[in-house]
Amino acid sequence: MLRIENVSFAYDDVPVLENIDLRIQRREHVAIIGESGCGKSTLLKIIYGLMDLEQGEVFWEDEPILGPAYNLVPGAPFIKYLSQDFDLMPFITVRENISQYLSVFYPKELEERTAELLEMIELADFADKKVKTLSGGQQQRVALARVLAQKPEILLLDEPFGHIDNFLKNSLRRNIFSYLKENGITCIIATHDYQDVLPFTDRIFVLRDRKIMVKGKPMELYKNPKELYIASLFGEANSISIDVLKSYANTKRRIIVYAHEFRVSETSGIPVTVKKSYPMGSHFLTEGVMEDGETIFFNAPTELSADKELFLNVSLETINQRIQTNRIT
Known part of the structure; x- marks a missing residue:
């Protein structure tokens, strides 16, 4: 040893x-x-x-x-x-x-x-x-x-x-x-x-x-990062308030969501305005802005034009898994 x-x-x-x-x-x-x-x-x-x-x-x-x-x-x-x-x-x-x-x-x-x-x-x-x-x-x-x-x-x-x-x-x-x-x-x-x-x-x-x-x-550590710094060592990640992810949640505790864990929707979810798309080969890393002005990074299968408005969702399974992990503040 x-x-x-x-x-x-x-x-x-x-x-x-x-x-x-x-x-x-x-x-x-x-x-x-x-x-x-x-x-x-x-x-x-x-x-x-x-x-x-x-x-x-x-x-x-x-x-x-x-x-x-x-x-x-x-x-x-x-x-x-x-x-x-x-x-x-x-x-x-x-x-x-x-x-x-x-x-x-x-x-x-x-x-x-x-x-x-x-x-x-x-x-x-x-x-x-x-x-x-x-x-x-x-x-x-x-x-x-x-x-x-x-x-x-x-x-x-x-x-x-x-x-x-x-x-x-x-x-x-x-x-x-x-x-x-x-x-x-x-x-x-x-x-x-x-x-x-x-x-x-x-x-x-x-x-x-x-x-x-x-x-x-x-x-x-990859699946359950306790802090944004840890997650960022494995890829693009975000710190998101739970009440933003789920509007019915009565808490502002924040959890970590990797860029690849978001799903793009045209109808419902977190409202986001696209700022820029970065081609990564198999996908586009996309930079967006939420309604409160906070920057968010997510993956998209195709290039999204600047100023496009869309919605993002995260699976309930991912949210529950991160809630059980020690949260960042």
């Missing part, structure tokens, strides 16, 4: 993390999500052992993870950290970068492992290219294979797909997270992309204002 106990951290007296307590099981995959600058990368560096702590401790099983004040070479040997800086050797080939940490005393195993990792990152055709000739996204994939070649007990991923083309991301995610599960590698990913999270992680920790705001299973 990885234990992060009462960890606080500051840069030049500016607090970044406060009283962080986490327990992560062996083989578990977890995500740390939150807006840019909330401390995700800092927390990964602390777990790896790149930072000295004035408050708190980090343990893997019973072994403390200590910072550079205690280790000549910072970083725990049983953890590998893939940061947003790739740390590759640019003047040697992709194959050589990946196989660098494999034993030359077992040439057949070295060749097989290197080939396996090249296939996983979908760069077999680039095996003999020098790394300096690759794109940023290709270099990021090489860096990922390079850390996996070392068979870590824990893998820390900091925005691991940030430089990779969209058409490759989905297959790479499936390849990599399947590989980690099959090999029993504990994984902690810091990301702002919910597509890294929902299909592939066991739990989520949401960071905000230097603290863990909430934690839970991905689909539970």
